[in-house]
Amino acid sequence: MLVMRPARMADLQEVQRLAADSPIGVTSLPNDAQRLADKIAASESSFAAEVMFNGEETYFFVLEDLATARSMGCSAIVASAGYSEPFYSFRNETFVHASRELAIHNKIHVLSPCHDLTGNSLLTSFYVVPELVRSAWAELNSRARLLFMAGHPERFAESVVTEIVGYSDENGDSPFWNAVGRNFFNISYAEAERLCGLNSRTFIAELMPHYPIYVPLLPDTAQEAMGQVHPRAQVTFDILMREGFETDHYIDIFDGGPTLNARVSGIRSIAQSxxxxxxxxxxxxxxxxxxxxxxxxxxxxxxxxxxxxxxxxxxxxxxxxxxxxxxxxxxxxxxxxxx
CATH class of the missing domain: 2.40.40.20 (Barwin-like endoglucanases)
Known part of the structure; x- marks a missing residue:
């Protein structure tokens, strides 16, 4: 039987095994023993704390096979996105450029950097071993977090977000990063994500463009990658879309993957459990x-x-x-x- 439970420090070696196989872009699962140990320690403190409102807490879970004591997956909840550092997203917007004299009225798709989702609770660190990706156990690994939120609503915000890993090819190249982020950092997408996993996304996000980006000026490959999901992240995307999350308003500032958001009251596993x-x-x-x-x-x-x-x-x-x-x-x- 598989059981989802809070991670313990004794799980560190198993969690690092999972992190080593997670796709590029899951910066919340760095393949670094010290960072993962810090993550588990913060989670243990959060579970033990008396909490009346969402703050800096993080809750990290593992999916354990009771017969073998092997970890088959992991996932987490951050009580407040952006509590200790800014939470950046690109907001999809439309600018209108018009000239009455020339009889021109154009609607232009732009990406505006924003902090709109700061303070929302954040679903993160999702991973299951390949043999469980298309099984119902992936539902347990993802949705059991929502059942935890339903049982302890005072610990979380009224809205929830999650960043889905965006498209990158078999070599780890992201068309969106190459068109946007790489102009400000002479490093690859894989290296940028590795640095973010070991340090913080903030130091890179702060040097990204602070003005709207006109989407038609981006290469076709970057435009096509916007809102696309990495094949290994498709399972969690599908699960959360069935839960009632929306995908049209925000994308990730690094790889252009969709940023999903939903009101807690509209999430199926919370509202209907x-x-x-x-x-x-x-x-x-x-x-x-x-x-x-x-x-x-x-x-x-x-x-x-x-x-x-x-x-x-x-x-x-x-x-x-x-x-x-x-x-x-x-x-x-x-x-x-x-x-």
Whole structure:
């Protein structure tokens, strides 16, 4: 059985293994032991803290195979994007250039640098091993974060964003970076992302252009890359689009990948999940449908995917093994949502 839980320092070696295989552009998963150790330590402190509003907390999770103790994925939530450093995006806008005398009225697509999404909660650090990419376990790795947010709303903002890794080719070249960012830094996209992972995105973002960029002036390859998703990031993009996220308003300032955003009240796993009382029983159902389930705890948070024969309005019967995996006892409440 696979269980999603908060990461612990003992997971460091496994997390670094995952980070080493994550695609270029996932700067929140640097292949650096010290940075990852700092990330896990900050997460442990956040889970242990008493919090009444979203601040500088980060919550880092791993997807563990209980049979092998191997980490099969990871994901995270930043309570407030831009809390300690500016959170930059390009906003899609339209400028109108008109001349009554010449009877010309042109609408021009521009990219305006902005901090619009600062203060929103941020989904980040998503990765699953290749064999799980197209499985329902990827849903658990992504959506269980949303169940955690549903159970602890005071810790998060009213809106959520996430940056999806944009297009780059098999050599790690990004057409958007080459057309925009590389003009200000004589380094490749892969090197820029590596530096951001080890340090911060701010030092590069602050030297990017601060004025609107007229999209028609960019090469065709860069324009085509805007809003495109890296093949290895398609799974998380698809999951979050089904959750109700929107993709039309912002793109990433480095690779042009889509920046998704949604109001918490409109996210499916948050708005439609239900709290159900647990009853311990014998055996497991031979039929039913798959559900994502989570407990309502903090440091002992657990989420799993189970096939259940459950009727709304009724208590949920779990076997002893299922209840142990979720770290719940008879009479406790769990949150669940269909896969």
């Amino acid at each position: 239900r709290l159900v009382a647990v009853r311990l029983g014998e055996g497991e159902p031979s039929h039913g449908r798959p559900y994502l389930l989570s407990n309502e705890q903090l440091q002992d948070y657990r989420a799993v995917m189970l096939t259940l024969d459950w009727a709304p309005g009724q208590p949920l019967t779990l076997s002893a093994a299922q209840a142990q995996a979720l770290n719940v006892s008879d009479g406790a409440s769990v949150r669940l949502i269909p896969v």
